[in-house]
Amino acid sequence: MLLYILKRVLSAISVVIVTLVASFALFFFAPTDPAGVICGPRCTPERIADIEQSLGLNQPKAEQVLLYMKGIVAGREFSSGGVTQHCAAPCLGYSYTLGQPVTKLIGAALPVTISIVIGGAVVYLLVGILAGTIAAQVRGTSADRFVVGTTLVVQAIPYFVFALMIALYATFLPASGYTSFFENPFLWASGLLAAWLTIGVTNAAAYTRYSRASMIEALGQDFVRTATSKGISRRRVVYRHGLRAGLTPVVTIFGIDLAFQLTGAIFTESIFGLPGIGLLALRAFNQYDLPVLMGGVLIGSVVLVVMNLVVDIAYTALDPRVRLG
Amino acid sequence: MSENTHEDAYLEVTDLQVQFPTADGLVRAVQGLSYSVPLGRTLAIVGESGSGKSVSSMAVLGLHDRKVARISGSIKVGGREIVGMSEKELEGFRGGGAAMIFQDPQSSLHPYFTVGDQIMESYRAHTKVSKRAAKERAIDMLNRVGIPNPKRRVDQYPHEFSGGMRQRAMIAMALVNDPKLLIADEPTTALDVTVQAQILDLIADLQRDFGSAVVFITHDLGVVAEIADDILVMYAGTAVEHGPVKKILAEPLHPYAWGLLESIPALTGDPQPLHPIPGTPPSLLALPSGCPFHPRCEFKDRVPNNHCTTLRPDLIPRTGDLGRTSRCHLKDPDQVFELEVLPRLP
Numbered sequence: 001m002l003l004y005i006l007k008r009v010l011s012a013i014s015v016v017i018v019t020l021v022a023s024f025a026l027f028f029f030a031p032t033d034p035a036g037v038i039c040g041p042r043c044t045p046e047r048i049a050d051i052e053q054s055l056g057l058n059q060p061k062a063e064q065v066l067l068y069m070k071g072i073v074a075g076r077e078f079s080s081g082g083v084t085q086h087c088a089a090p091c092l093g094y095s096y097t098l099g100q101p102v103t104k105l106i107g108a109a110l111p112v113t114i115s116i117v118i119g120g121a122v123v124y125l126l127v128g129i130l131a132g133t134i135a136a137q138v139r140g141t142s143a144d145r146f147v148v149g150t151t152l153v154v155q156a157i158p159y160f161v162f163a164l165m166i167a168l169y170a171t172f173l174p175a176s177g178y179t180s181f182f183e184n185p186f187l188w189a190s191g192l193l194a195a196w197l198t199i200g201v202t203n204a205a206a207y208t209r210y211s212r213a214s215m216i217e218a219l220g221q222d223f224v225r226t227a228t229s230k231g232i233s234r235r236r237v238v239y240r241h242g243l244r245a246g247l248t249p250v251v252t253i254f255g256i257d258l259a260f261q262l263t264g265a266i267f268t269e270s271i272f273g274l275p276g277i278g279l280l281a282l283r284a285f286n287q288y289d290l291p292v293l294m295g296g297v298l299i300g301s302v303v304l305v306v307m308n309l310v311v312d313i314a315y316t317a318l319d320p321r322v323r324l325g
Numbered sequence: 326m327s328e329n330t331h332e333d334a335y336l337e338v339t340d341l342q343v344q345f346p347t348a349d350g351l352v353r354a355v356q357g358l359s360y361s362v363p364l365g366r367t368l369a370i371v372g373e374s375g376s377g378k379s380v381s382s383m384a385v386l387g388l389h390d391r392k393v394a395r396i397s398g399s400i401k402v403g404g405r406e407i408v409g410m411s412e413k414e415l416e417g418f419r420g421g422g423a424a425m426i427f428q429d430p431q432s433s434l435h436p437y438f439t440v441g442d443q444i445m446e447s448y449r450a451h452t453k454v455s456k457r458a459a460k461e462r463a464i465d466m467l468n469r470v471g472i473p474n475p476k477r478r479v480d481q482y483p484h485e486f487s488g489g490m491r492q493r494a495m496i497a498m499a500l501v502n503d504p505k506l507l508i509a510d511e512p513t514t515a516l517d518v519t520v521q522a523q524i525l526d527l528i529a530d531l532q533r534d535f536g537s538a539v540v541f542i543t544h545d546l547g548v549v550a551e552i553a554d555d556i557l558v559m560y561a562g563t564a565v566e567h568g569p570v571k572k573i574l575a576e577p578l579h580p581y582a583w584g585l586l587e588s589i590p591a592l593t594g595d596p597q598p599l600h601p602i603p604g605t606p607p608s609l610l611a612l613p614s615g616c617p618f619h620p621r622c623e624f625k626d627r628v629p630n631n632h633c634t635t636l637r638p639d640l641i642p643r644t645g646d647l648g649r650t651s652r653c654h655l656k657d658p659d660q661v662f663e664l665e666v667l668p669r670l671p
Contacts, residue, residue, distance in 0.1 A: 221432065222432040223432065223433055226435070229427075230446060230450055231450045232446060234416075241435055244437050319436070319437060321482070
């Protein structure tokens with residue numbers, strides 16, 4: 001198990017490096033003019049040369065990639081106009097437009113996105129799995145049809161329309177905004193409630209249907225009949241024997257889905273004005289703020305790889321037949 | 326004597342009907358089935374797929390979904406009526422006084438729980454004991470069904486067991502509460518032939534020790550000869566022949582039973598072509614008129630007035646042969662068997 005995790009971490013690092021080089025190439029070969037962006041429209045050629053010198057933009061591209069990677073591992077120095085600034089590892093450079101270290105910007109934005117996505121996931125997993133399990137038990141009845149019909153209606157509404165509806169009409173909800181959990185957990189939760197609700201309700205529909213299908217299959221299994229024949233209660237049969245088996249496929253879908261949720265958070269962030277990674281990246285994209293954009297891509301790939309690893313490990317906990325190696 | 330066995334019967338099924346209303350019509354899976362099994366005896370229920378043998382046995386434990394199945398008639402286990410019992414009462418009854426072993430131990434054991442956990446759960450559902458005591462009991466039971474190194478095995482998952490071992494574990498789970506009635510639904514069908522014999526011996530041994538009543542469902546007549554005291558041949562949801570196993574295997578009275586005997590390949594002598602029963606079992610949605618077996622019966626012309634195609638035969642006791650019943654219009658089935666069927670048998 002430990003060896004497996006070590007192997008996975010090593011392969012994860014190589015995935016991240018490949019992503020890094022690829023995105024570096026993509027952005028820095030683009031016909032952009034970072035020094036021009038930083039300096040503004042009334043800029044002297046000397047000033048541009050100075051900026052390019054300080055950011056290392058006048059060096060060969062391959063060297064720039066190495067410099068960038070060195071910055072991540074060991075930190076690097078930026079000197080401009082005789083002043084030298086040290087950017088500590090993991091250094092992702094400075095934002096062209098905000099003048100702040102990218103690491104700091106991402107460090108501030110990442111908890112916002114993760115709070116939104118995880119909180120939303122808690123809502124849709126709870127609602128979806130519970131509704132799906134109940135629908136599976138009353139399969140074919142009008143209650144079941146009602147649940148399935150509701151999920152169809154909810155799924156037919158585009159996600160951003162739903163978010164706008166909540167933002168416009170659910171005015172009884174506390175105002176959106178981000179407060180750090182460690183600062184004030186209550187404000188943290190109340191500020192994110194609208195976002196959680198949006199993500200929760202729109203995704204709960206899909207998860208209700210996954211769980212319903214998965215539970216119908218699980219409850220038809222021979223081992224569920226065996227459990228019934230032991231004389232344990234129906235509740236125990238459904239929630240211990242059935243759900244345990246029915247949950248595994250849902251976890252698989254959740255693992256794949258989470259990646260999309262992280263990128264999809266950009267809608268939620270912009271509608272509810274939450275300063276997450278999505279908003280940061282969107283703004284950077286519009287302003288050619290390449291270091292921030294690079295940082296966003298990098299952190300995105302790291303989060304994705306980590307999430308995949310977590311899901312794989314969760315899988316071994318769920319299904320003892322799966323042995324990682 | 327007939328009266329006597331009746332009173333001793335631990336399991337007594339009377340005029341059992343199991344029906345499933347479907348979009349295509351009413352599926353009559355079991356129609357008017359009656360039998361009884363006393364303590365210490367084994368009844369084998371034999372028949373093709375779809376003959377109602379599993380459906381009727383699941384009804385004994387009340388395992389059918391009430392929303393799907395319609396059950397009528399009477400099933401008495403140790404004097405308690407099962408048909409119409411509330412779900413709560415059934416929970417106390419299942420696995421305690423009566424337990425079941427299923428066909429495929431691969432799919433009947435939960436893949437995500439350890440074998441010990443599953444045995445303990447069954448025990449603790451009926452006996453209020455600590456986890457530790459339940460585990461002791463589980464180890465005991467594994468030992469009893471012949472699983473080596475039970476202390477280690479108890480914490481393993483079903484996928485770490487071989488097929489035969491899994492079925493042994495399944496038997497340990499069924500017997501953990503000392504049930505007086507054990508229903509074994511084709512417990513050896515999914516196993517290798519060599520393992521089959523071991524499992525049969527095990528069930529026979531345990532029955533001797535526990536003195537329970539056993540209902541053994543199978544389609545394998547070889548298994549029947551080995552384990553059963555009585556035999557009940559089912560066709561299209563009803564009993565067509567019922568009686569002591571030795572007599573029925575030596576001289577069956579129903580053409581369907583003859584067909585089953587003829588379908589067994591001979592292991593000795595020159596290879597002979599098999600004589601399978603022609604046709605397929607009838608649809609339970611639309612049973613044939615008269616005797617349900619008549620479309621496949623080569624002797625139906627022996628019965629005058631087209632009785633076989635128009636009149637449903639009753640299950641009648643054979644005169645002068647206590648405890649034997651058969652459902653056939655033929656007047657002299659013993660002679661037909663001896664003169665025409667017996668010479669053809671391999």
